[in-house]
Amino acid sequence: MIRHVITQHIQKGFTCYLYDFKFPDLTLIAYNTALRNMDKYPVPPKLYVINFDDLSRSHRCNLLSPDTMRDVTDATESSRTIMLALNREWLKKQGEFFTESPINFVTSIFWFLKKYEGGKYCTLPHAIELANVEYEKLFPVLSLEPTIDVLINPFISALTRGAAEQLEGQIASAKIGLARLVSPSLYYVLSGNDFTLDINDPQAPKLVCIGNNPSKTQVYGAVLSLCTERMLKLVNQKGRLKSSLIFDEYPTLVCDQIFQHISTARSNLSSVILGLQDFSQVKKEYGRDAAEVLMNICGNIISGQVLGETAKQLSERLGKIMQDRESLSINSNDTSISRSNQLESALQPARISNLTSGEFVGAVADDPKQRIPQKTFHCELINDFEAIKQEEAAYEPLPIIRNVTDGMVQANFFQIKKDIRNLIDKEMAKIKGNPDNHNPAGDEQPASQIAESF
Numbered sequence: 001m002i003r004h005v006i007t008q009h010i011q012k013g014f015t016c017y018l019y020d021f022k023f024p025d026l027t028l029i030a031y032n033t034a035l036r037n038m039d040k041y042p043v044p045p046k047l048y049v050i051n052f053d054d055l056s057r058s059h060r061c062n063l064l065s066p067d068t069m070r071d072v073t074d075a076t077e078s079s080r081t082i083m084l085a086l087n088r089e090w091l092k093k094q095g096e097f098f099t100e101s102p103i104n105f106v107t108s109i110f111w112f113l114k115k116y117e118g119g120k121y122c123t124l125p126h127a128i129e130l131a132n133v134e135y136e137k138l139f140p141v142l143s144l145e146p147t148i149d150v151l152i153n154p155f156i157s158a159l160t161r162g163a164a165e166q167l168e169g170q171i172a173s174a175k176i177g178l179a180r181l182v183s184p185s186l187y188y189v190l191s192g193n194d195f196t197l198d199i200n201d202p203q204a205p206k207l208v209c210i211g212n213n214p215s216k217t218q219v220y221g222a223v224l225s226l227c228t229e230r231m232l233k234l235v236n237q238k239g240r241l242k243s244s245l246i247f248d249e250y251p252t253l254v255c256d257q258i259f260q261h262i263s264t265a266r267s268n269l270s271s272v273i274l275g276l277q278d279f280s281q282v283k284k285e286y287g288r289d290a291a292e293v294l295m296n297i298c299g300n301i302i303s304g305q306v307l308g309e310t311a312k313q314l315s316e317r318l319g320k321i322m323q324d325r326e327s328l329s330i331n332s333n334d335t336s337i338s339r340s341n342q343l344e345s346a347l348q349p350a351r352i353s354n355l356t357s358g359e360f361v362g363a364v365a366d367d368p369k370q371r372i373p374q375k376t377f378h379c380e381l382i383n384d385f386e387a388i389k390q391e392e393a394a395y396e397p398l399p400i401i402r403n404v405t406d407g408m409v410q411a412n413f414f415q416i417k418k419d420i421r422n423l424i425d426k427e428m429a430k431i432k433g434n435p436d437n438h439n440p441a442g443d444e445q446p447a448s449q450i451a452e453s454f
Contacts, residue, residue, distance in 0.1 A: 065122070185409060
């Protein structure tokens, strides 16, 4: 079913953002379909791929591009997305002290790098390295940026007042989570700037495919969740091209923004397709309340065989119909037949639990100009498997973007570490050389005194 969504949307001139969980299965479909349908677009789109396993076939993209991070709330949303994706149990603990503190800490890191020297070090790899700098150097440097004073003051107060254990509890979870992303290949892909995520820009339309790896879901999924969050911020705007956002195995991502996007993006010509095995996956990852919201705000739902609670919910979603009932009663004297109409489920949960492969049930939404009298359906999806096989045999492989060597990847890795060391050394030298260097936020305590207090 998903392959037909991809091909038909591209044939209709949609820009596309495709999350390919088992890369490159769906990406190959999108790439080859796009090659044959470039004439469907007023401005031919460019295809971009993010893939952490085969760097030669991956573009580079700075997910924290300073040009798209307009204010500190953007940094907050990005920080929340990456932290919740790295610590999925926090999804059910939002608002608690030891959940919000690491998010605020990472927010301060992101926004400091955005403001520092025009954002030249504003990338996720640089942020990871900066977060792991020693406290006695990190916080004096961060205190030089006035717009994050409110975010870092609780941490400075905790340490200067002897609450080192509390501070470690607040920050260690952020550092431990970010440490999982320390990888030369991730650093290489995320520190470049081949393209931006505004896929539906009328002047530069894009088809963006991001690839995961089932064996590395916890690491790659966190980065791709951040990629999705940044993309949604840019796509959901007026005056843009129509866009198709397709997510295979959506529960492997963490992105709260998708709820708002589904609710508001239809008027901005944005289509969202969420693919999942069973609705219980969403409940497990996001919690029951968020899962119910997601179930109810989607206008179209198409399902194959599902079991248990999901089958019951789907049966209720499909509604009830009047059905004729006839009962026969026989006794020693006579035989009686009674007929009645009863309101019963259009499709019982047991029937949904026993759908044959290829059978689907669901409901579709309409609009005032295109009314659909029969919104619910129970049908079979017929594929021409021989034609699909022949089509796939003729697919062109994904192109090589650049020849990437291990030396290039390692050099980039160590350069990022060197950039942060130079940043800290440079700013600490300024702080120590100017004792009157007050916190620009108006704090009476100079940065040099903050450094001494540590």
